[in-house]
Amino acid sequence: MPTQIPQEWTRFILKDVTFVNLMMRHIYNVLIVANPYDAFMLEDDGRVEEKIYNEYAQLGLRYPPTFTQVSTIEEAEKILNSTKIDLVICMPGNADNDAFTVARSIKQKFPDIHCVVLTPFSHGISKRMENEDLSIFDYVFCWLGNTNLILSIVKLIEDRMNIDHDIQAAGVQMILLVEDSIRFYSSILPNLYNYILQQSQNFATEALNRHAATLRMRGRPKVLLARTYDEAIQLYEKYKDNCLGVISDVRFPIHAHPEHQGAMGGNKEEKDPEAGFKLLEAIRREDEYVPLIMESAESANRERAEREGFKFVDKNSKMLSVDLRHLMEEHMGFGDFIFRDPKTHQEIVRIHTLKELQDNIFKIPADSMLYHVSRNHISRWLCARAIFPVSNFLKHVTWHKLQDVDAHRQIIFDAIVQYRHMKNLGVVAVFDRGKFDRYAHFARIGDGSLGGKGRGLAFLDNIIKTHPDFNRFGGATVQIPKTVVLCTDVFDQFMEQNNLYDIALSDAPDEVILHHFLEAQLPDSYIADFFTFFEATHSPIAIRSSSLLEDSHYQPFAGIYSTYMIPNLDDKYEMLRMLAAAIKSVYASVYYRDSKAYMTATSNVIDQEKMAVVLQEVVGQNHGDRYYPTMSGVLRSLNYYPVGEEKAEEGIASLALGLGKYIVDGGQTLRVSPWHPHQIMQLSEMETALRETQTRFYALDMKRDVGSDFKVDDGFNILNLRVKEAEKDGTLRYIASTYDPYDQIIRDGVYEGGRKVISFCGVLQQDVFPLPEIMQMSMRYGAEAMRRPVEIEFACNLNADRTGDFYLLQIRPIVDSKQTLVEDVAALPDDECLLRSHRSLGHGIVDDVSDVVYVKYDNHFTAMNNPAVAADIERINRQMIDEGRGYVLIGPGRWGSSDPWLGVPVKWPHISAAKVIVEVALKNYRVDPSQGTHFFQNLTSFGVGYFTIDTNQSADQGGMVRKDLLDAMPAVEETQYVRHVRFKRPLRILMDGTKQEGAITMLNVE
Structure with a gap:
């Protein structure tokens, strides 16, 4: 029977790691001091700056250093006095002053600048270095003309500059290289860095978009180089909680003399033939799991190393770098995670991504699971991939503390799910079929804009993430629905490939435009993405418009375009057909007559509009049909x-x-x-x-x-x-x-x-x-x-x-008018007012309206004719738009209701030229004012006044309207249900949004 999982491992909260503050300290400017021949070789043959730049670009690294080359100490000092130099590299000099002389001269005058010596290895140089004090230099390297070494030098120094901060901030890992042979570490470091940087590109694929991928690469392991036993132990003790692995030579000095604490290239200190074993044995006593790799030119050391549980690499092997890569891949968590049979060591399952680990964790045979869990392999693999929150959590759930394979499976699964959910919040991921599942959240297809609704959803997602107290209530979750946005470039591609602009921009009826759009083809390349989305949602899907202009800060196009919903079906191909038709129908709605009228009312050009489409699970529950x-x-x-x-x-x-x-x-x-x-x-x-x-x-x-x-x-x-x-x-x-x-x-x-x-x-x-x-x-x-x-x-x-x-x-x-209102609206005398309301929406002054359109109502009014009223008003509104006029609209009941018994069933485009809309409550027809709909979003966005008048109350309570005055005026147009009158001079509309007072005055009206 499985062990009960302790509460501490079931109720955990993973804290997110931000990569944006990692690797903040860089080597920006490098000064190379070299003789003219080497300078020429670097510049012309090696093209060091171009190579380094290309190397950085290829690896997705930012901030490549710039290089300045000089050939004398005097030139170097001139540059150092005038420019901020971060690193000086001294190369083989002239006959009379070699690299060491140059470097020492520079360090004496500029002691705080990083200084590295590159030297070729001849018999004479080796003899010279035996008596050379190298302590003032950061490092000494063997120069064989390989420009990759310069990239490694820059990275090695940057790693040392950033390690303390990055471990503290994010738990970044460290690989310790212990080697005193200048020749050897000069050749192994470029290979090591090349491999680590390639791996960082691979694990960056766990990111949800390109920007996040670039940032994740900053979480790659750091490399630290130690050249004596003392230095190695000191670095290990300092960073042991974040040590990904140790690669150590066997024969190197134990103690460093004080004057040799720097580059340690000389042989003043005798090398200890057992130093590597002493070091790795000491580390193993501290940590039973950390991978330890021994490298030696003495093949006799292999047997002892493997007997003591260390991995071994032969320095004499032509396959050295390949062998080292394989060991790092297998034991330090690089590359794919391979679940193996503990007896035969055969591969059972190969895991490429975090989602694959989540999908397979319950399928792994128990003995293989036990083998890997008891050796902390999964935690280390996650660490190497910079998934620090999960890794740090699992690192402490050891086999000693919990000896139950199935409990470990569940804990690993829960931690991954929580991490993926946390990473998704507030991030617009690039849609990836390999990662999108029921634990994924928000993704985009395409590179264009998300549109208004899409932006709003991404913004909401971010608000939830930045305010954790949304989820402080037990039994209540706050989130956005699972969402995929088809960006505006998908719309552009669809419109162009199907030649739809001619019919779309024509005056064809809406049904004809829709028919043409439904006949068109969406690109087949999205079919697999849609199937992945179906599998992840298991619910009906809403297909919502998200245009560029919709829900923008200053022009909310609310409720103008369409939103369709399709049911979830077992037949996914039928569901795909419905989804494609719905997307095309949303695209078509951009070009419907109402949309075009709205565009005109808002002074926008229809061909500036572009449509993104939000695919979103419909919130709800199934109740039969x-x-x-x-x-x-x-x-x-x-x-x-x-x-x-x-x-x-x-x-x-x-x-x-x-x-x-x-x-x-x-x-x-x-x-x-x-x-x-x-x-x-x-x-x-x-x-x-x-x-x-x-x-x-x-x-x-x-x-x-x-x-x-x-x-x-x-x-x-x-x-x-x-x-x-x-x-x-x-x-x-x-x-x-x-x-x-x-x-x-x-x-x-x-x-x-x-x-x-x-x-x-x-x-x-x-x-x-x-x-x-x-x-x-x-x-x-x-x-x-x-x-x-x-x-x-x-x-x-x-x-x-x-x-x-x-x-x-x-x-x-909600875009509010910022017009200043000086008058006290409530203090205006009634005899100056055409109408007044004590329950008004809107703020500001309008003084360019002369027209009033009103429904002919009396105390025997019936709502039966409201649909006919709507048709009359739509026609008059179109005339008003053509003439560039605004008007005051007055009528009983609720404007814009879909229920004609509650009021006149107009849509916003049918009354879009109205500057003030008045709802009147009659004795026999009382409807509470509507609020909170898309309709009223548009009212407030355009600063349109909305007045409520209740004729059942006294004027000072319910407001008043001088209908007698309107009835007495000659009509510009009159139908069975509607009258349109025009004043000779403009009316003055005043709205106080803070006190809900509104009035229309006739002071200057004749």
Whole structure:
């Protein structure tokens, strides 16, 4: 029976590592002092600067050093006095002053500059060096004309400069090379660095985009060179917690004389033939797992080394660098991770990526798993790949502490999943079929823009990541849905390859444009990506517009383009056909008549618009043939209708059962301030609660086979259902109250019989789920991050056990007019006003409007004719656009409602020239003002005034409108339902958004 996993290893939090602050100290300027011959060889034959630059570019490294070459000490001193030099390399000099003389002269005058000596190895030089004090130089290297050595020298010094900070900041690893032979370390270091830098390119593929990949390469292991036993032990003790492995010679000095603590090239100190064994044995006593590699020219050392558990490399072998690479690959975690059979050592499974390790961890045979876990191999492999949070965590879950193979599997799996989720948050990854799965998060296909919605989602994701207290509530998660964005370059490619611009920019009807788009072909290269997305989501998919202009900071194009939803099907090829049709339908919606009218109203050019498409899992749960979330909502961080203790700056939420499209379409929602969840005006009286709460909701039709039969109306497969249908699904448990007709009372909770009132009582008043707190944080952090008021869409699934998942779907700015308003609007006398409202939205002054368009209403008004009213107003609005005129629009009920019984069912493009929109409540026709829809996002974005007038109250309470004056004026145009009148002089529209006071004055009107 498996061991119980201790809590400390099940409840862990991985802290992210940032690579941006690693490798911050660089060698920027190198001075090479060489005789003219060597200088010529470097410049012309070796082309050192070009080679180094190419080497850096090829390895994806930044900041290649620049090189200055001189040939005399005097020239060197001149440069050093005038330029900031980070490193001096002294090469073989002239007959009378060799490299050592030059280097010593420079160091005497500039003791703080890094100084390296390159020297050829002849018998004479070797004899000379026996008596040479090398302590003042950083290193001495053997120069055989190999320019790769210069790259290694730069990297070796940079590693030493950065190691303390980088270990502290991120847990970067160190490889210790112990070698006193100048010739040998001069040849092995270029090979070692070449291999490590190549490996860093490989592990950079774990990054989610190119920028992150470049940064991850900064997490490569550092190389430190020790030339004596003392130096090696000192470095090991200092960095042993971050030691990836040790490569050591056998014969080298034990103690360094004080004057030889630098380059240690001379032979004043006798070499100890046992030094390597003494060193590795001491390290093994400290750490039973760290890989130890011994290299020696004495083949006799092989047997002893292997007997003591060290790996061995023969220095005499022509395959030396290859043998060393293989050992590092196998034992230091470089390359692929190979699960082996512990008896035969045969390969069982080869793992290339972190996701492959996650996918295979439960399939590895137990004996192989035991072999690797008990030797800490997995932790080391992760370390070499710069996946430090998981590596550091697993390093402490040793076999001694937990002797259960399956428990180790689970711990490794959980740690990887948490790490991948953490890395995905707030990052727009490049879509990769090898990495995208149910633990992946947000990715892009293409290199173009993400568009407005795509940017908003990426921004929301980042807000969640930077504020961990979003997830401080037990049983409540806050996240964005799994998302893939098809960038705008995919749209460009589609439009050009299918020659669609002619038909798109023509005046053809919407249906004709849609037909042409549906006949066109999307590139086949995305098919495999879409299948990967299907496998990762297992839910219906929303295909949402994300245009360049949509949801931008100053021109929110909210709700203009289409959003389609497709069900999740077992037949993935049928699902692919539906997805392709939906993407093409969203593309087509850019060129519909309403979109073109909107473009004209906003002074934009249609061919500047480009469309990205957001593919996103639909938030919700399956209920037989329908799919919907427990609740959807729209948050606005400015409340233009504060009631009771509410304040304008506290914001407002509109909540509804089912899909959020119901709110956007102007359906009946519950209006609540997240700071005052117990004070809900709609629930204050029983009659109001029964009349003004939600009676219908939207759900996705899961059984309708839409095929490619897509319509211009993006809601063609959305079900409009009665609330009692949701009662059958069990989704009302925490969001409804029950009306008892016998006792004439509304009780919180769902009971047998009686009408269900969507009151959200469980989440607002009974703390079933921390919805008010999450809404408060969303508004506060969203508005702080955008530096302006915001509108946020969300959806939430609640479970029977009171847990839930809160999904942020979209964020966009509310753009407020900054016009200064000097007048006190409330103080204006009534006889100067055409109309006034004490509940107005908008801020500023408009003084260029002379036209008023109003619905002909009286106390016997009926909503039956509202669809005909909408058609009249759409036509008049088009004329107004053609003439470049704005107007005041007045009518009873709610403008923009999809339910014609609640008000005139216009869309924004049908009234886009209106400067003020007035909703009038009549005695026999009272509809609460709508708020929080896409419609009102556009009102506030364009600074359009929105006035509510209630004729059932006195003028100083409900406001007033001089309809008698309008009726008495001659009409520019009059239909059965609508009148259009024009004043000789412009009206003056004043709006005070802070006090919700609005008025239209006629002071200068004749």
